[in-house]
Each structure stands twice: as C-alpha cells, then as structure tokens.
Amino acid sequence: MVADPLSQVFSALADPTRRDIVARLAVADATVGELAAPYDVTVQAVSKHLKVLEDAGLVSRSREAQRRPVHLEAEVFDLMTKWIERYRRQAEERYRRLDDVLRDMPDDVRPDNPSQEGSPP
Template structure:
C-alpha cells in the first residue's frame, strides 16, 4: 500500500517511536544535549539493554544518531527530524484553526443578527 513513499514511512516510524513514554523521555533528555546510554538509562527502572533497544527504535525512526568519541558513544537528537514532525502537525493545526475562525465568524454574525431582530 503506497501512500507517498519514504516521507510517509519516516513519519510513521517517528510517530510510532514517540508513542512510547520511555522513548519520549529519552527524546526530552536529549533535547538538553547528547548523552550516553548509561546517562539515558539512569532515571529508568529498566536495564541498559532495554534502553539500548529504545535508542535503536529512535535511530531507525531517524530521530537520534550515535557518534563515537574515544570510548564514549553519545546519542544525539536530530533536531531536523523533529522539525519535520512539527511542520507536518502545524499544517493540519493551521487548517483546523482556519475552520474554527470561520465558524466563530459565522456564529458571531448569527448572534448579531438575532440581537438586532429582538431589539426592535
């Protein structure tokens, strides 16, 4: 079932990755700067291996990358990937806001018309 190719697949993987609260917490932590697996695992009551699996899901979704710094392998948030998600959400949010503004204007017109009709 082709819906738009790679862009849709990346979007699907990103939203699926962010559906998990542990992965969202990892993304939130990485928004403050790179961190190692040990640093990312510290606040959770799960194994480092489980955290590594969560990081792999985030990597597969294109949300994080890993680099090598001597013996360390810090994980970095890909801000551009988050920007693509935000842009996708904003497109639909703006459409919804335009619809609500039109509805508000229509209701205001109806209220004005009713008030004018009852004042005479």
C-alpha cells in the first residue's frame, strides 16, 4: 500500500540521518559519496536513505558527466508547510478565543485569582 505524499514525506523525515542529509542538501547538491563521508556507515546505507527520500519526492538525482549529484526538491516542503500552517492557524484561533473568554471573566472568578484558593465552594 502506498502512503499519501504527505505521510511519505513525514515518514522519510522521521529518521535523523535523513533529516541531516536534507539539511546538507539545502546548502548544496552532493554525490552519494560526499553525503556518506561524515557518517560511520557505508555508501550503500546512505544510498538506501536517499532512496527513501527520493520515493517521498524530497530529492532527485541527475547525471553530470561521471558525477551523479543528489538535488533537494524544495517544492515538497510547500506541501508540509501548507499542512502545518493550517493547523497552526487553527490552534492560534482557539487560543485567541480562550484569551477573549478569560479577559471577559470577572476578576473574582478567574482561575488564577489567589483569593479563591482555599475558600469553600
């Protein structure tokens, strides 16, 4: 079963090594060997990480003579950003409404009023 694109992206980025690879590719394209250099893993292991990122649409590979650079596909981040932004706006609206309710409450019934602590109900 193939996951939806957003789930694939979040799943691919769940791994810290893949997140680090994405961060490095945000600076510049690199070959698999260049990406593998700082890790204590084989080039094959990094290639597997790149395959996951590629399947999620986060990276692509091209050919430049003998070189096969890996390129970050930044457009995929738009999908994530739109999803995150939607829920961020909803959460902010809920907090704004809560702020309005708390602001309109009389001072003597506010939950943070210390004069009510210890007094009988």
